[in-house]
Amino acid sequence: MGLYRDEGVVLRTQKLGEADRIVTILTKRTGKVRAVAKGVRRTMSRFGARLEPFTHVDLQLHTGRSLDVITQAETLHPYGEAVVRDYARYTAGSAMLEAADRITVAEKEPALRQFLLLVGGLRTLAAGEHEPRLVLDAYFLRSLAVAGYAPALTECARCGAQAVRAFAIAAGGVVCARCRPAGAAVPAAETIALMIALLRGDWAAADASEPRHRAECSGLIAAYLQWHLEHGIRSLRHVERV
Ligand SMILES: [Zn+2]
Numbered sequence: 001m002g003l004y005r006d007e008g009v010v011l012r013t014q015k016l017g018e019a020d021r022i023v024t025i026l027t028k029r030t031g032k033v034r035a036v037a038k039g040v041r042r043t044m045s046r047f048g049a050r051l052e053p054f055t056h057v058d059l060q061l062h063t064g065r066s067l068d069v070i071t072q073a074e075t076l077h078p079y080g081e082a083v084v085r086d087y088a089r090y091t092a093g094s095a096m097l098e099a100a101d102r103i104t105v106a107e108k109e110p111a112l113r114q115f116l117l118l119v120g121g122l123r124t125l126a127a128g129e130h131e132p133r134l135v136l137d138a139y140f141l142r143s144l145a146v147a148g149y150a151p152a153l154t155e156c157a158r159c160g161a162q163a164v165r166a167f168a169i170a171a172g173g174v175v176c177a178r179c180r181p182a183g184a185a186v187p188a189a190e191t192i193a194l195m196i197a198l199l200r201g202d203w204a205a206a207d208a209s210e211p212r213h214r215a216e217c218s219g220l221i222a223a224y225l226q227w228h229l230e231h232g233i234r235s236l237r238h239v240e241r242v
Pocket residue numbers: 156157158159160161175176177178179180
């Protein structure tokens with residue numbers, strides 16, 4: 001198989017033996033790849049720092065029998081530098097990387113739109129122009145939508161009625177008064193409007209939202225995400241609102 005090039009975002013790293021690491025990367029063309037980075041835990045490593053989580057790297061890899069081997073890594077965007085300096089950005093970014101890892105289930109299955117969403121999310125987070133939790137929630141919603149799990153937000157998820165009242169996770173989003181299952185949350189209309197703004201990338205509307213609607217929106221999105229990903233996102237426990 002030999003050598004191939006790709007670019008990707010480092011999602012996580014694990015120790016392997018004395019000096020090596022297994023690096024999980026969401027790449028642009030190949031999809032999710034787990035590859036060995038040899039010698040990166042030695043202080044004189046040529047590319048150790050470039051293979052840290054959050055970094056957007058250009059890679060050369062060698063196809064291996066079980067895991068591929070990284071032979072070159074050049075930093076394209078060191079998003080980690082701006083992300084790890086700030087606790088709110090760091091926790092939001094960590095939840096983003098974990099979600100990207102969980103949503104792209106299969107390895108080496110191209111997931112270009114998920115890659116582009118992740119790069120866009122990290123760029124926005126690093127720029128610091130919007131509240132980190134809003135950036136994270138926008139990423140969650142769009143990533144779920146790309147995976148085929150976009151929540152219904154304008155019409156009843158069950159019957160298509162326009163007059164919606166509650167948000168029912170198992171039903172797939174907003175529901176009308178007649179379809180509303182027992183125990184479904186009844187969020188403020190502004191909360192649903194915020195979800196629509198985040199899904200569309202309407203930052204002017206999202207930035208103008210009130211804290212209580214942001215909190216309600218985050219709670220619904222987190223519950224919706226946990227429902228669709230089997231084991232939930234552990235890093236979400238650390239995400240706080242500033
Ligand atoms: Zn209905």
